[in-house]
Each structure stands twice: as structure tokens, then as C-alpha cells.
Amino acid sequence: MSEPLRLGIAGLGTVGASLVRVLKEKHNFLAARCGRPIEVVAVSARDRKRKRDCDISGMRWYDDPVELAADSEVDVFVELIGGDDGPADESVRRALESGKHVVTANKALLARHGVELAEMAEEKGLLLNFEAAVAGGIPIIKAMRETLTANTITRVFGILNGTCNYILTRMELEGLGYQECLADAQRLGYAEADPTFDVEGYDTAHKLAILTSLAFGTQIASDKIYVEGISNITPADIQAAADLGYRIKLLGVAQKTDTGIEQRVHPTLVPVDAPIAQIHGVTNAVAIDGDIVGQLVLSGPGAGGMATASAVAGDIADIAKSLPGPQTVPSLGTPAEKLQPYEQARMRAHEGGYFIRLSLNDRAGAFASIASRMAEQDISLQSIVQHRTGQETDDSPETAQPVILVTHRTTESAIRAAFEKIGADGHLAAKPQMIRIEQ
């Protein structure tokens, strides 16, 4: 058997601790598969005294992950700290400068500095592996980086955040409110330290930024992604969508269009019988439209210590198997220096169907006025449903009434123009809800 592969792990939170346990429990199994043992020789975390769910005795301790990254007896630096700057960024750079392969689960770091870090790794013939950064345990990075290389990809989309899917699933199946479901997701350890990242769609946007680069051979521009989260989705939306044969999912979508690459994250109505609609709870799914393969849908656990540790361990094992020898796999599928800048399609040019929930002052002409504002923008309506509340009396005939509209394919700019006019007409009792439909 060859020399051991020596790891330094920075970050011993849920994922780090799970990884240490997995590497210990599967030591012999992995050694047999990789042709060399994998040893954790050094670790770093914020608080040395903290009680943690893994045994780190016999491992060198570093308070500073950047020092760990420069340890000459470490072959692979595993970054599980998180964050797009600071210690995570500094330590990954130091590791690459010191000639170490890097494995990271850090989507925020890659979304911001991924191309630069990939260039550094490739210049030095090192591997920068990040399977765990997108969709937890689903092997989507390797599939896109290597297996699908011959395909021209036209669209990649998916449920990329377990917390949001968990919340939406429970709201739908149990009729619960948003806050209650969020609290449970946090208690179960699915949500990020700051749940805003999950529920407002930024976590999905970081992952989508990485998938876009892999799909289209482009540079990464995560700050330009259109992002809307799920915090304003109500049980009324979920119920109305269900009545019309849809489920609401937070999707990240990257798609080639005539005006550039569309990159968007938002709650989306998907037909209840679509494969993506069958993805429940913390599970993630990624769908890829390729010209040779057709549509591929991969699903699996997208969050949680063990699922993420599975992906990190796989990345480490890949390095263990490939050593020694030249490292020739570009981190982002295309050599980093060849990744192209790209034109991003404007959100206003987006085309699709729309679900609109209005709260309408129930008076003569209100309905006709809405329909005519839609017609002015050439928006054709596929269905109109008015749920009467039955609360109005002769004394107060203006009780607000929920009205649900579903449009045929139209443009975002037409919808926004119609909304402006409808708002000014004074028939709305509350802010309208608009959710895009993905077929």
C-alpha cells in the first residue's frame, strides 16, 4: 500500500465533525478503495475547548486555519469554515500557494472567487474539488465537470436549498405557517447560521452561480443573479397553487436565451406531476437539459452533516486515488483561463406563465378593469378563479376578495407594466402576489 494521504481539516462544525467520524469509521474501507490510507493529521476550529461530536485526539491543533494550510506535513487542505472572505479565503489561497490540493464545501467562496482559485490550482497542477458546495450529497459537480463534457447544455435548474424545500413541503402537507416551519428547520440543523441566506435565496444563488459556469463554460457572476426568496409565500398561495394543479418550489434556473444567459432564483409553480414537484423535504434535485443526453434529473439529500460529508469524502478519495501524477481535471470543467465572460439576460425579458393572487375590493367593474389592464399588455389569461369569502353584508359590500389569475406565456415586463396600472386603479386591497410558472 502507498504512503498515506495526509489531511488538514479546517472547520469542525456539523460537516467537519461528520467527516472526521466517517474517515475514522471507514478507514480500512477507504484505504482499500483508494490504494492508500487517508489520515487526518491536523485540524483547526474556532474554539479548542468546545465539546464536539468527533474524536480529534492525536491530531495537531491550529487556532489559525491559515497556519494549518501551510503545514508542510499536510497533502490536502479541507476547508469547511464557510464564508466568502476572511479565514476561508485566506486559508484556501495559502494552501494552493503551498502546493496543496484543496477540498471545500464553500459555495459562497466559490461563487465569489471560484475562477481565480481555479486558475491558481490549475497553474500549479493541483486539484480544487468542491462536490459538497452544491446540492450536498448529490454528485452533480462531477457529473457536469466530467461525465457530461460532450453535451451542449441549454438549461440547468433545480431545488438547491434543503431548508426552503423543507419549509415549503411542511407548509403544503401540514398546512403550517412559514415561521413555524423555519424554526423547525433551524432546530434540525438544515438552515445556515443566518437563515436569511437560505430563505431569501442567496444560498441557492451561490450554487446556481457555480452550476452556470459548469454548464456554459462561463466565468462566475453571482452578484448579477435575480433573487427572490420564500419568506413572503403564504399558506393561501400554496392552497391556490394546489387547487390549480401546481406545487410551489424555490428553483434556481440558468438558461440560454436569445438575449443572453438567464439566471434567476425565485419561488416557482411547477405542475404537480413534474419530476421536480416530487422532491420533498430537505431533498435537493438538479435537472440538466443536454443535447446528447436529453434531460437528466439527479436528486438526493442536499443538506445535513452526513450527506455533505459523503461528498467531501468522495473528493478526498478522488485525490487519494489519482496521486501521484499530473492533475488534469479543470475545477470548473473548462480550463479556468478559457472561461468566458457572458451577457446576462435581463429579468424583464423573461418569458413564461405567471400565477397572480390579488386581493380585490369587491365592487362592480373591478374584475373588468383588471382584465382590461392585462389585455392592454397583450397578456392572455389561462384561468381566473374568485374565491368568495361570504363575509360581505349590505352595509359593507367592499369586502376584499381573493382572485387568482394564471396567464399564458408572456413577458416579465408586460406583467410589471400591468401591475403598475392595476395598482394605480385603486382596486387592490393588498399588495399583489406574483409567482412565475416553470413548465
Ligand code: HSE
Ligand atoms: N443550508 C443549506 C440548505 C445546506 O438548506 O440546503 C448547505 O448548502
